[in-house]
Amino acid sequence: MVVTDTRELTVQGRFGNAVEEFRERGWWQDGSAGALLDRWAAERPDRRFVSDGTTELDYATLRGRAYRLGATLRAAGVGTGDRVAVQLPNWAEFAVSYLAIARIGAVMVPIMTVYRETEVAHVLRNSGAVAAVTTGEFRGFDHAAMFRSLRAGAPELATLVIARAPAQDGELAFDDACAGTEVPELGPQPDPDAPHLIVYTSGTESTAKGCVHTWNTLDFSGRGLARDVFHTTPDDVVFMPSPVAHATGLVVGLLVPLAVGAQTHLLDVWEPHEGLRRIAEYRCTATATATPFVRMALDAAKGEHPDVSSMRFWLCAGAPIPEALAREFGGVFTGGRLVPLYGASEVMAATCCHLEDSLERMSSSDGTPALDGVHIKIIGPDGDEAAPGEEGEICYRGPGAILGYWREPERSAAVIDGEGWHHMGDLGRADADGYVRVTGRLKDIIIRGGTNISAGEVEGHLAAHPSVAAVAVVAYPDERMGERAAAVVVPAAGAAPTLEELTAFLRTERRIAPHKLPERLVVVDALPMTATGKVQKFRLRELARQEG
Structure with a gap:
């Protein structure tokens, strides 16, 4: 595959004949976020989906607010395929925004709240966002004021929605945009193979790249993690302190519970003592964070005695898990498992360990291919597949890969080869049993x-x-x-x-x-x-x- 133009970011252009296999094997199910929301709102309307310590929304209420926001955005001129930027903390409004944008067939562009003018301006220009949802002052920074100042350099940005802060003339207040009791009819569900999400990720380049996911590529990871890794049930409560505007937070914090009709609890500012308190209060059962979060949580637990016995599964990314840390975790989170995952915004979940893996495997590897349908190989310096134990570049092929980078055909072609392998830019070794250990990176x-x-x-x-x-x-x-x-x-x-x-x-x-x-x-x-x-x-x- 060689991507030469944004218009070629299609599933056929990216995956070719593999598309038929993805559907036959059930890796792509051609559903939608809206269809899942409709199902759970009908089957368990009073079941809480999202809470954040301030707001709680059950499935029926969430559906009504999301669909009314979708109708408001559509009335403001947001059409199918248009990009909508969302820079919000881990609040219930983020979940409402994501489901609203997805339901009308627009493309969500999440932006982490730590990003400032330089990064946000690039995202707005590159994505061509026609609307944005943000807030006012959060952690001492006025996001609404930043977007107002950036609009002059982003002429396509016609609509600004402000959550939990006053809206100015010509802007929409989030609560007003969701107000009402009627649930509007929004027509057919969107195309599951069309662009659904663009996540901007930093690499070695000076500007972030927009990773283009469809509903099918995203759902493959969310549904697969829920089924095969977390073993999520409707009784689970996912705890999410990682930003939901980041790949990990979005997939695990929203899509994993949405896949099975479970709950999610969002924490907007990570503080380990508060994190432990929320886990105890909301009886959270699973989470995914960077590994340093675990160390901070365990240190905080030493001076407290919170009841965190409900937490059975903590997925870690970004750094190895020492065996001593895994053992310490099991002593504090009684019966819980600390499990490593390796992934990226381009593919979401590449490798991970599973519950049946031993503690030694958990601490000495980053696991095997995370989900059925994922293939991993290590390419040596000569371009051939490396032998077990030899270091090389990690490559991914499977149903969870991006179509390419938005408006960046050269960058797409540089990492996706003619056989559909996505070259991750990270170094690793695989043993004879297929367990991968990330050893370094080609990226700076x-x-x-x-x-x-x-x-x-x-x-x-x-x-x-x-x-x-x-x-x-x-x-x-x-x-x-x-x-x-x-x-x-x-x-x-x-x-x-x-x-x-x-x-x-x-x-x-x-x-x-x-x-x-x-x-x-x-x-x-x-x-x-x-x-x-x-x-x-x-x-x-x-x-x-x-x-x-």
């Missing part, structure tokens, strides 16, 4: 608390500082977050900049997300280079580590 990224930071992007911003002659951004290890970012700077003539000066510049002048700010500064006379002129980042990582 820092994974801070499970969130990717593009080193190249931050370097580009730092290079604009007048006191910086040259710069490289690298990861250094951190027990709490897994990794943090360090800036290695060659100063321009004059005094070297301080870390505070650089982060203030990034925050106020370049307006990038706060989680991307370097947390360590190393000043050097020159960056070490290879004979071909490439920065030797392995040496800089060691320097950054030693600075601690």
